[in-house]
Amino acid sequence: MFAMDLSATVLCCTPSYAAYLGERMKELGYGPDDIPLKAGIFGAEAWSEEMRKDIEKTLGIKAFDIYGLTELSGPGVAFECSAQSGMHINEDHFIAEIIDPDTEEVLPEGSVGELVFTAVDKEAFPMIRYRTKDICKLTREKCSCGRTHIKMAKPMGRSDDMLIIRGVNVFPSQIETVLMNNGYAANYQIIVDRVNNTDTFDVQVEMTPEMFTDNIGEIEARQRKLSDDLKAMLGIKAKVSLLAPKSIARSEGKAVRVVDKRKI
Amino acid sequence: MSVKQISVFLENKPGALKKMTGVLAGHEIDMRALSMVETRDFGIARIIVDDPISAVNVLKEADFVSNLNSVLVVEIPDEPGGLDKLINIFADAEVNIEYMYAVSGHKSTKSACMIFRVADTKAAEARLVSKGLKILTQDDVMKI
Numbered sequence: 553m554f555a556m557d558l559s560a561t562v563l564c565c566t567p568s569y570a571a572y573l574g575e576r577m578k579e580l581g582y583g584p585d586d587i588p589l590k591a592g593i594f595g596a597e598a599w600s601e602e603m604r605k606d607i608e609k610t611l612g613i614k615a616f617d618i619y620g621l622t623e624l625s626g627p628g629v630a631f632e633c634s635a636q637s638g639m640h641i642n643e644d645h646f647i648a649e650i651i652d653p654d655t656e657e658v659l660p661e662g663s664v665g666e667l668v669f670t671a672v673d674k675e676a677f678p679m680i681r682y683r684t685k686d687i688c689k690l691t692r693e694k695c696s697c698g699r700t701h702i703k704m705a706k707p708m709g710r711s712d713d714m715l716i717i718r719g720v721n722v723f724p725s726q727i728e729t730v731l732m733n734n735g736y737a738a739n740y741q742i743i744v745d746r747v748n749n750t751d752t753f754d755v756q757v758e759m760t761p762e763m764f765t766d767n768i769g770e771i772e773a774r775q776r777k778l779s780d781d782l783k784a785m786l787g788i789k790a791k792v793s794l795l796a797p798k799s800i801a802r803s804e805g806k807a808v809r810v811v812d813k814r815k816i
Numbered sequence: 817m818s819v820k821q822i823s824v825f826l827e828n829k830p831g832a833l834k835k836m837t838g839v840l841a842g843h844e845i846d847m848r849a850l851s852m853v854e855t856r857d858f859g860i861a862r863i864i865v866d867d868p869i870s871a872v873n874v875l876k877e878a879d880f881v882s883n884l885n886s887v888l889v890v891e892i893p894d895e896p897g898g899l900d901k902l903i904n905i906f907a908d909a910e911v912n913i914e915y916m917y918a919v920s921g922h923k924s925t926k927s928a929c930m931i932f933r934v935a936d937t938k939a940a941e942a943r944l945v946s947k948g949l950k951i952l953t954q955d956d957v958m959k960i
């Protein structure tokens with residue numbers, strides 16, 4: 553294990569990868585005392601307090617949450633402190649506000665709404681009241697760590713339909729684009745689940761006359777092409793399965809596009 | 817003359833085939849031949865029926881995706897070596913077979929039918945006929 557060879561003391565990755573490392577360690581017969589790691593900084597996807605406790609126990613570390621946005625500075629927008637109760641926003645660089653996503657009005661402190669950032673010292677790529685689409689809450693309270701920077705809670709959801717799968721942002725419209733580019737109707741459903749701490753990503757597509765042929769090898773080739781195109785578009789692999797027409801659940805005539813079974 | 821075959825997309829799950837046979841039965845469409853091919857997630861049912869156009873329409877109404885294509889149907893004596901002789905004629909005529917399946921014919925004539933899917937049905941048919949092979953028509957198939 554690299555962490556041992558290099559005597560690494562801090563691990564930075566997605567929480568699901570950290571959980572995976574913990575499991576692998578157990579399988580290989582290593583305990584938390586066998587590795588030099590002291591702390592972990594985990595972000596880019598949603599994770600729960602239970603998952604934090606689990607990672608802390610198996611790796612023998614303190615696990616901290618981190619929040620960032622590629623458009624602002626990447627990681628480094630907000631970090632958890634030793635109190636592990638919300639992330640301090642680096643207010644000397646970013647002004648944070650919570651707005652009502654519908655009216656765009658700024659909401660008072662402690663309200664749940666969409667997080668908006670203004671970058672104070674960014675050059676060449678200014679950001680003024682940039683809407684993150686992340687739904688969350690800001691509180692300015694005296695922290696036990698002594699810092700006075702405003703704290704943000706873990707994002708609770710999105711104001712748009714973006715999904716985060718294996719740490720990658722996925723919009724249902726991207727799947728639609730791939731289907732349309734291949735000349736198929738966009739009758740699809742995304743099913744996301746988490747199995748053994750890893751997100752599973754299934755795209756179910758209803759068969760159309762354009763996709764169908766009497767040649768089973770050709771249909772499989774079209775299925776593979778969709779999978780390859782999705783990988784090229786999203787950067788992560790999806791399992792594409794073909795369903796009978798009209799088999800995707802519809803609610804009030806509209807197909808249900810996303811089924812997220814992950815329990816976080 | 818080639819015969820019309822309908823290829824129907826089926827999900828590889830319990831009840832998918834039942835739904836298709838139910839639709840055909842409900843419209844009194846008589847199936848003369850059926851062949852299934854499948855992968856882990858889906859399959860294709862290939863059927864020959866008495867009224868292909870109606871069958872395609874009722875299947876479409878019942879939300880099935882299907883297509884109509886042409887196959888060559890040949891009667892062979894139901895005896896040892898029957899298929900071998902037939903395949904030899906295909907080899908002689910240089911006709912590539914994409915896939916094939918069999919239907920047993922009626923008990924009285926002791927014959928069976930072989931159904932062949934080839935790349936270029938018309939050209940293949942001409943070459944096979946020139947080798948002396950009798951290709952069944954849609955009407956012949958209805959009499960089986």
Ligand SMILES: [Zn+2]
Nearest residue numbers: 633635695697
């Ligand atoms: Zn603090």
